[in-house]
Amino acid sequence: MDSTTPRPEILDTAFPWPRPPIDPPPAYDWLRENEPIHQVATAGGGKAWLITRYDDVRAILSDPRVSSDSQNPGFPRFGSMPEPEDQRLFLRMDAPQHTIFRDLLAKNFTLSAMKRMRPAIQELVDDTIDTMLANPDRKADFVESLALPIPSTVLSWLLGVRAEDRAFFNSAADRALAATDPTNPAALDIAMTAMHELRAYIRSIAEERAALDDPGDDIMGQLVGAARAGEITMMDVENSGFLLIIAGHDTTTNMTALGTYTLLQHRNQWDEMRNNPALVRNAVEELLRYLTVVHLVVLRVATEDIEIGGVTIEAGDSIIPLNLAANRDDAHFPGADQLDIHRKARDHFAFGHGVHQCIGQALARLELQVIFETLTRRVPTLALDADSADLPFKRWSGINGLFSMPVTW
Known part of the structure; x- marks a missing residue:
């Protein structure tokens, strides 16, 4: 962007700003070129520093002088009050508390654990595609038919929750994170109701496990076992299960839908992946960079x-390190506004950076690799069945995505 471009008027309005369906808000580009460290008013009534350049975002996320503790009075707010201390998620903690939870959960997301899961995920993806293709009209809502059920089923395996409850937490998780449109006065009430429903569900599972002699070796069982050993509390079990549902379900669902939409808009690259499956791993990294669906969750405060x-x-x-702006920084990713599945983009910030980098990133990568490889191979004629302008994008959500996406094949 030319440095002579006029200063965007939106800079004088409360942050966050709505993002276009795929690209960052245009003001991000202007800030990166002209005022890469810029203070804005926020919807919560305070102020926050926006960090927009790749090197600066990396530096902030690596700096021990910044905190992820949401109880800190300076933590960024978008109109919501801080959650009660006993409901705080480990995402919003610093060491040593944060370290306890990462150590408890990390073994479930190692590369060796993912290797063991790959055959089951491949079977799940194939079965889900079979069900979608069984429609004699050759039409489906891609989000409902594929993007939602795959991550939720994988999550149910990891947590050890009842498979028959998937429809419930699909709906509740979607309402909890997507109902964030500040132009909708009922949005906050909708989101809070859904969050209470999810918490009550996880609480019931935790209590069931705690009543057993052996709580099990899945994640919920491991967490209940840690509570029995005095390492964490039963409230921590509830909080961790709640976070994993949100983080493991909504993010991958939206990345699957938005990634498929993006590939269908770049048909030559879809065809390249189909003809050369070896490109899929690289393509997933580029899609993660290019889309950065989780873009208003990485929040910090200076200590x-x-x-x-x-x-x-x-x-x-x-401090709001804008990973979406950093991932579109030409200084680090030349031609950053172009999708290029040949690009080596593994050092993107789609999963954050530093000690709070997403613990489930190996699982997300595995699911996306299997989904995109299988889709391009088995459904090569997949196409949108609606005008892009009519698709319901999540323009105000901290996790970008699509509510629905009609497709045909």
């Missing part, structure tokens, strides 16, 4: 004064 880019961020200031 000491930090000088970066010639600007001093004072202790107690809110």
Whole structure:
């Protein structure tokens, strides 16, 4: 973007701003070129520093002088109050508390664990595609038919929850994170109701496990076992299960739908993947970079004064490292606004960076690799069955995606 481009008027409105269906808000480009460290007013009534350049985002996310603790008064707010201390998710904690939960859960997401899961995920993807293709009209809602059920089923395996409950937490998780449109006065009430429903569900599962002599070796069983050993509390079990449902379900669902939409808009690259499956791993990394669906979740607060880019961020200031802006930084990814499945983009920030980098990233990568390889091979004629302008994108959600996507084949 030319540095002479006029200053966007939206900079004077409360953050966050709605994003276009795929690309970042245009103001991100202007900020990266002109004011890469910029303070804005937020919808929560405070102020926050936006960080937009790749190198600066990396530096902030690596800096021990920044905190992820949501109980800190300077933590960024978008109109919501901080959650009660006993309901805080480990995503919003610092060491040593954060470390306890990562150590408890990490063994479920190792590369060797993913290798063991791959055959089951491949079978699940094939079965789900079989069901979709069985429609004699050769039409389906891609989100409902494929993008939602695959991640939720995999999550049910990991958590050890009842398969018959998948429809419930599909709906509740979707309402909890997608009902964030500030133009809709009922949005917050919808989201809070869904979150309470999810918490009550996880609580019931935790209580069932706690009543057993052996709580099991799935994630819920491991968490209940840690509570019995005094390492964490039963409320921590509930909080962790709740976070895993949100993080493991909504993110991969939206990435599957939006990634498929994007590939269908770049048909030559869809065809390249079909003809050369070896490209799929690289393509997944590029789609993660290009789309950065999780773009308003990485939030921080300074615990000491930090000088970066010639600007001093004072202790107690809110910080929003814009991973979406960083992943579109031409200085690090030349031609960043172009999708290129040949690009080596593994160092993107779609999963964050540093000690709070997404614990489930290996699982997300595995699911996406299997889904896109199988789709391009088995459904090569897949196509949108609607005008792009009519698709319901999640323009106000902290996790970008699609509510539905009609397809044909």
